[in-house]
Amino acid sequence: MATEAQAQWVLTATGRSPTNIAVIKYWGKRDEALILPVNDSISVTLDPDHLSATTTVAASPAFPSDRMWLNGKEIALSGGRFQSCLREIRKRARDVEDEKRGIKIKKEDWEKLHVHIASYNNFPTAAGLASSAAGFACLVFTLGKLMNVNEDYGELSSIARQGSGSACRSIYGGFVKWCMGKSDDGSDSMAVQLVDESHWDDLVIIIAVVSSKQKETSSTSGMRDTVETSPLLQYRAQTVVPGRILKMEEAIKNRDFESFARIISLVEKWNHSEGTPQVAYTFDAGPNAVLIARNRKTAALLLQRLLYCFPPQENNLDSYMVGDKSILSSAGV
Ligand code: ADP
Ligand code: DP6
Ligand code: CO
DSSP: OOOHHHHTOOEEEEEEEEOEEEEEOOOOEEETTTTEESSOEEEEEOOTTTSEEEEEEEEETTOOSOEEEETTEEEOOOSHHHHHHHHHHHHTOOOEEETTTTEEEOGGGGGTOEEEEEEEESSOTTSSSOHHHHHHHHHHHHHHHHTTOOOOHHHHHHHHHTTOGGGGGGGSSSEEEEEOOSOSSOTTOEEEEEEOTTTTTTOEEEEEESOOSOOSSOHHHHHHHHHHHOTTHHHIIIIIHHHHHHHHHHHHHTTOHHHHOOOOHHHHHHHHHHSSOOEEEEEOSSSOEEEEESSHHHHHHHHHHHHHHSOOOOSSHHHHHHOOOEEEEEEEO
């Protein structure tokens, strides 16, 4: 029985996780509940100063239920994804002792203790910049810290995957591969680090935010529609992606920008005029362009050109019609 003094305590942990942007995309699930993908994917984890989720989790005997606030607004935890992450971390919880405050929590107590979770993203949420990746990686990591979980990063990545697929890759920095795995229970579907953040530190990632509004189609429902309606998805997953994964891994290991880069429009013209590619680009499920410059000098030129072609404007028809294009961040990786 908790004494009245003990019933007052609140134990907290805070963590921060960056988002990641895929260069070989995850698109399509073979199992919706466990979040098992139809293909391997590769991403780069960004710098947490610019695009990250910060999450504080608190446990107290005074909390009658689990609750969560996202960017200051309460959201329902009833969705299966939050429940999966909470369940999997609680299962692995261990004893916690705070001698100074006289708090002792036995591992079996965690099943009954409720948590309050508050998370903030320092970039647009649900706008195609992978907030679900930063958010669920951070949630799992921080809950793990609170409950003194001892699991390795592979295991944590597998739990984060059950919150949002792309989240399994945000457990690591640098370039990361999510191995789709073969098993039905998802135990081998987790991320591994290919190279750490120091390996290719010339690269500069610039994100041009065309719209920070919540996208109309979530990644989850977009990929569900693709699985249900596209005869090309299986072809992509089985025939196209495996070869590209190998090429991309090679390019990353060798810091081979020519092989790494893909081109369009402004980027395309520039790369053609230079002879060798200077800038690579990618989009996630949303309108916002992610541009990857091969080094800082190129990044400075790219920023100049972007600001010239798409000057940030407010409250005029043009920018209303085409969206509030602005440069959100320029982050070294
Ligand atoms: P995005 O392109 O931003 O990843 P998604 O549609 O994939 O968009 O995911 C958005 C959802 O991710 C949100 O509705 C919310 O459920 C979850 N999410 C976003 N940020 C966080 C966070 N910091 N903590 C927990 N969950 C989050
Ligand atoms: C286009 O991970 O957001 O960003 O697993 O349903 O939560 P759920 O989807 P999510 O999808 C990401 C799709 C993508 C590509 C990628 O990150 O690999
Ligand atoms: Co997402």
